[in-house]
């Protein structure tokens with residue numbers, strides 16, 4: 235049985251040799267959603283696979299308990315360690331990158347396959363349309379359950395929709411409080427039943443950690459300010475990511491769902507700086 239989307243994702247970027255142990259620790263702490271990418275420059279996807287294998291071996295989880303998400307990254311976002319032949323056409327690169335991901339993760343499918351970023355910041359291009367069609371074919375062949383796009387603007391999404399393309403199940407974006415927590419993109423997602431995945435919720439938003447209301451809520455809830463931010467994200471209907479390397483923070487991040495925020499508090503945090 236395919237599992238549903240978890241409420242929180244554990245992000246595996248920038249962990250290098252610690253990737254296997256931290257992936258396993260995240261699973262032991264209770265995360266069931268793992269985010270990675272076949273982009274060796276920032277991720278060690280094979281290391282994620284090692285962490286999963288260790289968790290399977292000890293009987294902690296089975297593949298069916300997990301939501302595994304990985305990404306296709308254009309050559310411009312990669313270093314020399316490419317998971318595809320750069321001379322091949324884009325559709326072939328997608329197929330090769332997916333095959334390599336499935337090998338790294340020792341699975342016959344992932345749960346979500348994400349276009350790491352469009353080819354250009356200016357708009358949805360012909361190259362993006364070609365890659366997206368290849369990703370749809372991967373989905374139709376059963377190698378991913380769902381599809382997503384990342385690092386997109388409202389313009390990208392509107393242009394993508396304008397081509398008549400199938401819309402993604404997920405948008406994964408850096409979530410800046412000063413842009414109303416990515417208000418425009420979130421509104422598009424809400425209107426089209428797309429799940430918004432927010433990353434850099436802590437690191438992109440230093441002003442939130444100077445906010446008196448957030449500090450007051452943290453005191454009242456006997457919680458930390460990062461937990462208030464994650465609870466806010468959950469209350470807004472986001473699927474948050476955390477990439478913490480700290481065991482206690484892993485526990486705290488998952489436990490943030492237990493905090494209570496009133497609708498007025500959610501509205502006030504939403505308006506902090508946007």
Ligand SMILES: NC(=O)c1ccc[n+]([C@@H]2O[C@H](COP(=O)([O-])OP(=O)(O)OC[C@H]3O[C@@H](n4cnc5c(N)ncnc54)[C@H](OP(=O)(O)O)[C@@H]3O)[C@@H](O)[C@H]2O)c1
Pocket residue numbers: 244245246247248269270350384385406433434435436437458460461475476477478479480483484486487
């Ligand atoms: N699509 C993309 O282009 C893209 C880009 C960036 C990231 N991502 C994904 O998103 C994931 C998360 O990345 P991120 O940018 O959000 O940053 P991050 O790697 O999660 O870093 C968050 C920072 O917050 C700290 N932190 C986490 N929980 C905390 C807590 N409860 N209390 C105090 N500090 C806490 C962490 O420190 P400690 O380690 O000390 O806890 C870390 O310094 C990545 O691993 C990756 O999977 C995707």
